[in-house]
Amino acid sequence: MSIAPAGVSAPAHAPGLLAALAGLSDPRARRGVRHALTSVVAAAVCAVVAGCRSYAAIGEWVADLPADTAQMxxxxxxxRPSEAMLRRLLQALDPDQLTAVIAAWLSTRSPATGTRRAIAVDGKSIRGSRAAHSTARHVLAACDQATGAILASTDVNGKTNETTCFQPLLDQIDDLTGVVVTADALHCQREHVAYLAQRGANWILTVKxxxxxxxxxxxxxxxxxxxxxxxxxxRGHGRREIRSLKILSISTGIDFPHAAQALQIRRRRRRLDQPKRFTTETIYAITDLRAHQAKPAHLAGWARGHWSIENKVHWVRDVTYDEDRSQIRTGTGPQVMAALRNTAISALRLTGITNIAAANRHHARDSHRPLALLGIT
Structure with a gap:
């Protein structure tokens, strides 16, 4: 007998994905539209939850749906929508709007934790989107550290970089009051901390x-x-890591606005098959949080949790969904497919699932399961 991956139910009042997608703009001309935008996008998300990695796989999943599931x-x-129709529509969608709509929906399904929210900001290149005369698409995302849910994302095109996309990305999140934002060294910028102060957020920034x-x-x-x-x-991924944290108050003497404390994070790693070979890395960070606002364990957790976007999202997209070898390159297709993968991963994470590959297989065995996960049944 198959056993579902461990998880918890979403809040009973949470709306389903179909209702949430009603706010998505349809890029198609009205004439000749046969399939509702909400139905097609919801079907694509369901297919990705079931492990589909390409337009062809999504089309096959839709074609194989039992009649009652299709009607739901x-x-x-x-x-039914054909693969060609699915491809054309997904290549024309606005990925930022799609992410914003889905992030708003995910927020209604996020369980209350009673602790301060922490958001990690990090970017990822979609290597498979590289073409002969263009570079790979790059997406900057904001991830809830506790749940692994993607709250916002934006395309970083070839004419700019992650730094200029930091504020537009976080503008997609309505309320940052009291949130702790973590980011890597690229975002250790004075204008960024001024923006976060205006939004009422605190920050921890790596310095390199x-x-x-x-x-x-x-x-x-x-x-x-x-x-x-x-x-x-x-321990994890075939290695052991030992992390230590030291903290110093720096009310004066540091040339960076609002910096209140400095952090020294030392990480010693060794591969489990090479027990005598350690590598040591020392990282520095600064924060505007003062000693009375955050305990050392909280600072350590948020600093460590920043890498959750790598482990909970980027690694899963690369390994489980094989994103870097995806041949999707046309239009906004790479970013939209990344948004669909983020949605599937986030929805699964919010139910307490940790093994996304096992969850994909579980949902692939019964077409009703992805609909139940997304609140469509």
Whole structure:
């Protein structure tokens, strides 16, 4: 007997995905439209939940739907959308609007945790989207650290970079009051912290060589005299990692606005098959949170949780969905498919599922299961 992956139910009042997609703009001309936009997009999300990786696979999943399941999606069982139709529509959608609509829906299904929310901002290149005369598409995303749900994303086109997309990305999130935003060294920018202060958010930012003066100041602090504030270790992906955290108050002497504390994070790693070979990495970070606003364990958790977007989303898209070898390149297709994968991963994460590959197989065995997950039944 098959056993569903462990999970929890979404809040009973949460609307289904079909209702949420009603706010999505239809890029098609009205004449000749045979299939509702909400039905087609919802079907595509269901197919990705079931592990589909391409337009062809999504088309086959829709073609194989039992009549009753197709009707639940609002699809006429006798006239189903073809692969070509699915491809044309998905290549024409606005990926940022799609992500915003779905993020609003996911927020209604997120369980209340009672703790301060932390959002990780990070980018990812979709390597398979690279063509002969163009670079790979790059997407910047904001991820809820606790759930792994994608809250916002935006395309970083070839004429700009992640830095200029930071504020437009977070503008997609209605309320940042009291939120802790974590980001890598590329976003350690004065204009970014000014923006976050206006939004009422706090921040933890990594500092590296792109801010050489600031990095030198942090490295010169008397870390040898500072005791460890937090220490943790874990195993995963064939390696063991030991992390230690030291914290110093820096009310003066650091050339960066609103910086209240400095963090030294030291990570020692070794592969499990090479127990005597350790690699050590020392990382510096700054935060506007003062000692009375966050305990060392919280700071350590948020700093460590920043990498959750890598482990919970990027790694799954690369390994489980094989995104980097995807041949989808036309129109907004790469970004839209990334948004569909993010939606599937987020919806599964919100039910407590940790093994996305096993969840894909589970939902692929019964076409009703993806609909139940997305609140369509």
């Amino acid at each position: 999606l609002g699809i006429d069982p006798g006239r 060589g792109n801010q050489p003066h600031l990095h030198a100041q942090l490295a010169a602090l008397p870390w040898r005299a500072v005791p460890h504030a937090d220490r943790a270790s874990d």
